[in-house]
Amino acid sequence: MTEQTAPATTPAPDATPRLRVAPSPTGDPHVGTAYMSLFNLAFVRQQGGRFVLRIEDTDRARFREDSESQVFDTLHWLGLTWDEGPDIGGPFAPYRQSERLDNYRPYVDRLLEEGKAYHCWCTPQRLAEMREMQQKTKQPTGYDRLCHGKTREERAELPGFSETPVVRMLIPDDVPLTFEDLIRGTVSAPRPDDQVILKADGFPTYHLAVVVDDHEMGITHVVRGEEWISSTPKHILLYQWFGLEPPKWAHMPLLRNTDKSKISKRKNPAARLTWFQEEGYLPEALVNFLALLAYPPVIEADGTEREVFTFEEFSDGFDWKKVNPVGPIFDLKKLDWLNGVYIRELDLGDFTSRLLPFLERDEVLSGSPSLGELGRLKAVAELIQTRIAHLTEATALVRPFFVADDALEIAEDARAQLKEDAPQVLDAALETLGDIDDTGTGLLGSESAWNAATIEAALREAIVDGLGIKPKFAFGPLRTAVSGQRVSPPLFESMEILGKTSTLARLRALRDTL
Incomplete structure (x- = not known):
């Protein structure tokens, strides 16, 4: 978008608040840029004012050409949008210092x-x-x-x-x-x-x-x-x-590391705003977290505190006097907790679509997955939504559902935990699962007999009752065979999604190595 040009003039006195954030394009945007933008914007939106983005690029020795677009991209990702700036113009353009x-x-x-x-x-x-x-x-x-x-x-x-x-x-x-x-x-x-x-x-x-x-x-x-x-x-x-x-x-107040030192990009990767995108944080969780760093939780009508709140709630009740002037500790454990809360609250379709960029990046899926792959992914996403705190954690859990049966690798720690009775467990599972009819539409909730409830009942009868193995230990070998991992999505639902042919092939493959 071309910048609107206007002479630099003194604006007429106006009661409308006008606030700005003015980052320097000298590298990856600092998380402090989002932190300042959030508090500026909360007040502006509450007061019906204007929020200005200005690029302070007079430090030519440290100037980096791609930094400005990263500022635009990361603030847009967080939903911290501006009313005037270099990319959209405004009545007091230009908004880059080098052009002024x-x-x-x-x-x-x-x-x-x-x-x-x-x-x-x-x-x-x-x-x-x-x-x-x-x-x-x-x-x-x-x-x-x-x-x-x-x-x-x-x-x-x-x-x-x-x-x-x-x-x-x-x-x-x-x-x-x-x-x-x-x-x-x-x-x-x-x-x-x-x-x-x-x-x-x-x-x-x-x-x-x-x-x-x-x-x-x-x-x-x-x-x-x-x-x-x-x-x-x-x-x-x-x-x-x-x-x-x-x-x-x-x-x-300045954002501080756990040792009370100022958070900096040289010493802490979390000082880079792009890091949060790379690590699979949700933008709404990061906005909530940044607000809590220097501001109290929402107080409910009954006097209880609520730490999970939207930007709109933050803005509606905003008051400068509530800002804590003591430098807050940048506690990533708190952010991880918040991110998990926001992930669990997502609509399943939204959650699935947010996983796609990470699965494409990690080559679990191509850039243009088929409808069948998307259907399978949605079924897997429903199993893992309550089990991850970062979107990046989905890759290890989803990958087994999109690799060929003969290409599934068994992790060393998963193989090492197998006990002496693993061959018996696998043999019993192969025999009992082979008898289940898999005709029908399948894929979670189908009319096919090959469904999680039927699979679980059959395996419990064959392994827990038939072999006398406690439920806590009965299904470890099956989990390893199906996912290749020690930790995986729920076993019986995973078997339903994979289908009978793939499930039996994977059980046989592990059995043949024991």
């Missing part, structure tokens, strides 16, 4: 003219040496203002000179360091140093671009991670210098 470079320069020039910013020609090496010396002598770290008040020629005579300058803010002594936060109340932040606002490559830094873009796009509430608290005084100062009304602030 002309917007930032007038703001920089104004600050330079008013003496609120200055050029800095220091090389990276000189800055690194300065920081090292400050740390050694235990001085406050920050730029030492060597370039402030100097002309280019004056600075060129000193060491550590770079031909291409950056532009820095000149932080005044009376910079305000407290602000009101929707989640935390009155917040105090440390004194900032002279922040770079325009890089040597002509791209703005985050600090300038975020203020300019949020103003020009009419953003009323800035919701972001608590790591930006220390930067907020710089942003408030820029709003004041430009004579603009600052937005309301809400700093969300």
Whole structure:
């Protein structure tokens, strides 16, 4: 879809909330992008506002071309959709910072003219040496203002000179360091140093671009991670210098690993938003989980708590004051539990269709399965729906139903658990199952005598009663023969789905190896 173009203008004052999320396309999208989007969107939908997706791509050194489309895909997968953005346009397009470079320069020039910013020609090496010396002598770290008040020629005579300058803010002594936060109340932040606002490559830094873009796009509430608290005084100062009304602030608690460290893509695969798709999580379960990380469960009329809730329920009752400012632990066990709950609640047809991409990926089924294969898959899906917590777990349980009888492999752990009476059990099963009539339509619920109830009754009579083997141990060899695994879907229903011919062939194949 082509982007709608419009001049960057100051939006008219409006009571309608406008919130945004602004990820950087520097790799796989971070789970924090979904976390922030969820809380932004919950408030926007409750208030009838607008949700904006902006791509902050000014970090050209770390820019990755495919990252932007991954942001679009993963947020759409989660149902966290936006009203304006690079892919759909909007009244304040463009929504990529790299396409807005002309917007930032007038703001920089104004600050330079008013003496609120200055050029800095220091090389990276000189800055690194300065920081090292400050740390050694235990001085406050920050730029030492060597370039402030100097002309280019004056600075060129000193060491550590770079031909291409950056532009820095000149932080005044009376910079305000407290602000009101929707989640935390009155917040105090440390004194900032002279922040770079325009890089040597002509791209703005985050600090300038975020203020300019949020103003020009009419953003009323800035919701972001608590790591930006220390930067907020710089942003408030820029709003004041430009004579603009600052937005309301809400700093969300950071997501943390079990050791309380900040969750990062380098150390934790679950920090990658695409990981949850790959691992077979349901998007609605992940949305529910992310909400619970910093927000209380739904309170029922009788006062009991309910942890399973929809986005609509979350949005309807949303209140910034309920957000817990303490950094939540990213507990994947809790997510696994939630995912299992959501899987069990799916309609069977929906559950079956959600399995298909994983079964195709693992080459259990082709990209275009036949109607017969889909019918068999639906019958198997009904057996396993209560037995898995991730969609990826279906592959091992489903595969035995789609391999040729002579291609079924017996897992080593399954073979190792077979006891001395396994040959007797298999012989008894072959004899009794061979007598069951399999004429009819078959496949669970058919009029054929080859059905789970008949199979179970016959096998119990032959093995439990006939051989005197306890039910707990009686059917292990049959399970191994039919599925090749120690753990499988219910045995008698599996035999019904496989049919008499395949079931007997598999029993004989295992018997022949014993």
